Amino acid sequence: RFYKSMVEFYMRKQLYDGLISISDDEFHRLCDDILEHRNPEYANLDSRGMHLYKDKPVPGTPDSIKFLPDSSIYAFQYTTSDESGLKDKLLEDIEKVYKWEFGKDVRRVVLCCNSRLKDDVIRECKDKCSEYGWELDLLGIDSIIALILNSYDAKVKANKYFEFDVFSINLETDLKYFIKNEYPLLASLEIIENYHQKLLKFDIF
DSSP states (O other): OHHHHHHHHHHHHHHHHHHHTOOHHHHHHHHHHHGGGTOGGGSSOBOTTBOTTSSOBOTTSOSEEEEOTTSOEEEEEEEOOOHHHHHHHHHHHHHHHHHSTTGGGEEEEEEEESSOOOHHHHHHHHHHHHHTTOEEEEEOHHHHHHHHHHOHHHHHHHGGGSSSOGGGTTHHHHHHHHHHTOOOTTOOHHHHHHHHHHHHHTTOO
């Protein structure tokens, strides 16, 4: 049990270190890829905030958006600001959505950052969104780590963004999927073909 907890601590630290050093465009793509495993409504996001084929933001546009059947919009803003400037950056991101040409149709703002969230930051972001009549979904680095750890499919998608093997984070659970052949949504040939080698590396067989 002690060994298992130490391994988990080490892998969490690797994820933390990987997230705080991730580039802006990779963080954008990572969040777009994995957020549907927090909320199915966040699937198939429209990444309008990045120029096509360029790692360059489009001024005045949310990083990503999702059109809902009732014509309302979820606006997604991603920031890699450090903790010292995080509050100002998040409030600035909210203000950008308000000033956006389709801001009147926004129903929910989803803010993701690769820093830890303090209570005053959470409170002020909630107050600002409430002022504009919006719902708020706010994810700091701990929420993103938990999302990757607790969703097999999120791990599959996140693995390409890190230099270490994300699958080794929760080996016991993943081994259970392997033995029972009960892969969740991403039961792809890529996983099935590579998984035996991953387990061999950890002396499972």
